Amino acid sequence: MQQLNEQLLITFECVSAIGTSLQLREMMEHFLKVFSRKMGALASIYWTYDTKTHTYKQLCLNGKKAYQALFVTPSFAAPLQSIYFDQSSGKHLLHVKVGEDWIGLIFQASETEIELIKAIIASFESKLENAVHACKNHLELIEINQTLERRVEEEVLKNREKDQHILQQSRLAQMGEMISMIAHQWRQPLGSISAVAASIKLKTSLNRFDYTTPEGIETSKLFLGEAMSKIESYVQFLTHTIDDFRNFFKPNKQKESVTLAQLVNRTLEIIGKALEINGITINVETRSNHELFTYANEVTQVILNILKNAEDVIKEREIKRAQILITIENEGSWQIISIEDNAGGIPESVLPHIFEPYFSTKSEKNGTGLGLYMSKTIIEEHCGGEILASNTSMGAKFTIKLQEG
Numbered sequence: 460m461q462q463l464n465e466q467l468l469i470t471f472e473c474v475s476a477i478g479t480s481l482q483l484r485e486m487m488e489h490f491l492k493v494f495s496r497k498m499g500a501l502a503s504i505y506w507t508y509d510t511k512t513h514t515y516k517q518l519c520l521n522g523k524k525a526y527q528a529l530f531v532t533p534s535f536a537a538p539l540q541s542i543y544f545d546q547s548s549g550k551h552l553l554h555v556k557v558g559e560d561w562i563g564l565i566f567q568a569s570e571t572e573i574e575l576i577k578a579i580i581a582s583f584e585s586k587l588e589n590a591v592h593a594c595k596n597h598l599e600l601i602e603i604n605q606t607l608e609r610r611v612e613e614e615v616l617k618n619r620e621k622d623q624h625i626l627q628q629s630r631l632a633q634m635g636e637m638i639s640m641i642a643h644q645w646r647q648p649l650g651s652i653s654a655v656a657a658s659i660k661l662k663t664s665l666n667r668f669d670y671t672t673p674e675g676i677e678t679s680k681l682f683l684g685e686a687m688s689k690i691e692s693y694v695q696f697l698t699h700t701i702d703d704f705r706n707f708f709k710p711n712k713q714k715e716s717v718t719l720a721q722l723v724n725r726t727l728e729i730i731g732k733a734l735e736i737n738g739i740t741i742n743v744e745t746r747s748n749h750e751l752f753t754y755a756n757e758v759t760q761v762i763l764n765i766l767k768n769a770e771d772v773i774k775e776r777e778i779k780r781a782q783i784l785i786t787i788e789n790e791g792s793w794q795i796i797s798i799e800d801n802a803g804g805i806p807e808s809v810l811p812h813i814f815e816p817y818f819s820t821k822s823e824k825n826g827t828g829l830g831l832y833m834s835k836t837i838i839e840e841h842c843g844g845e846i847l848a849s850n851t852s853m854g855a856k857f858t859i860k861l862q863e864g
Contacts, residue, residue, distance in 0.1 A: 502526035804850035
């Protein structure tokens with residue numbers, strides 16, 4: 460009875476040493492230390508099976524290193540428990556299989572004692588296997604998470620690179636459109652400069668000024684002064700236009716306090732003349748003039764892109780009395796700008812896809828399908844807002860929502 464109680468106590472202490480950690484090495488080192496002390500093992504070792512190389516590797520060793528040479532690495536096909544007797548040292552070597560791994564134990568004991576040890580091990584062998592599996596599953600889960608994190612980082616990097624590439628393509632496409640806008644903006648002032656210069660040349664060649672009298676000299680000075688003022692005004696306009704276009708493409712990543720009305724005015728200074736020449740009337744209704752802190756230059760690009768798309772559709776469908784309504788209002792802490800045309804709207808089959816990259820309905824006109832995708836990226840990812848598209852009774856309506864803060 461005393462021997463049974465002692466055996467149960469030993470078994471309980473060994474079982475308590477199982478599963479103390481989810482780190483396999485840490486857990487087995489603790490278990491082997493407790494088991495060796497309680498069972499009188501001179502040394503113990505744990506081999507783990509490497510599924511990649513199909514070999515056994517020593518994970519941990521308990522006891523004097525002098526005994527390490529007595530251990531014989533087991534094979535995968537060996538019996539679940541086996542006893543070896545080393546003649547030279549007079550020691551018994553016990554091998555116990557744990558899942559795919561092995562425990563090796565060296566004893567200075569009789570075969571009867573070894574059989575008792577085997578019986579004790581058998582009583583908690585299933586729990587030991589479960590603990591080993593839990594450790595390995597935990598390690599596998601950590602590796603999966605690390606792999607997943609790495610793959611997520613790689614995909615995020617790829618998406619950033621893709622967005623940069625798309626942004627560059629979008630910028631190049633916009634620059635081509637800008638050249639056309641510059642031509643519209645410059646045509647009138649250049650024509651006016653040419654007219655003033657021709658007037659000066661004509662009056663001079665026809666000797667319309669009498670330089671022999673004070674009145675004639677004063678008249679000529681007055682005429683030339685007015686002409687030069689006009690030319691100077693037109694040149695300033697051209698210079699201002701160049702600054703507008705240069706600033707538009709400047710990679711400005713600084714936020715600034717600005718109103719949506721100011722952004723609309725900046726945009727119309729760029730595209731307004733082109734819309735006017737194409738017979739498109741712009742109506743702006745400003746119901747809110749609150750400032751917001753945002754990437755003004757990028758929001759201007761979005762407004763310009765929507766207006767340019769509206770212009771293209773109006774021209775393509777040959778809309779009479781074409782008009783674009785721009786409404787600025789607020790809703791709580793949101794500043795909202797709506798841009799609505801009267802070109803008939805977006806086909807319902809197309810509407811869900813218009814913000815997808817490379818989706819375009821004007822391939823015959825070399826549409827890149829990048830403008831609205833980049834507009835969505837700018838508004839939602841860079842500026843933390845929303846951009847929506849819908850159809851009204853008149854045509855297409857784009858709504859941009861930005862936070863005031």
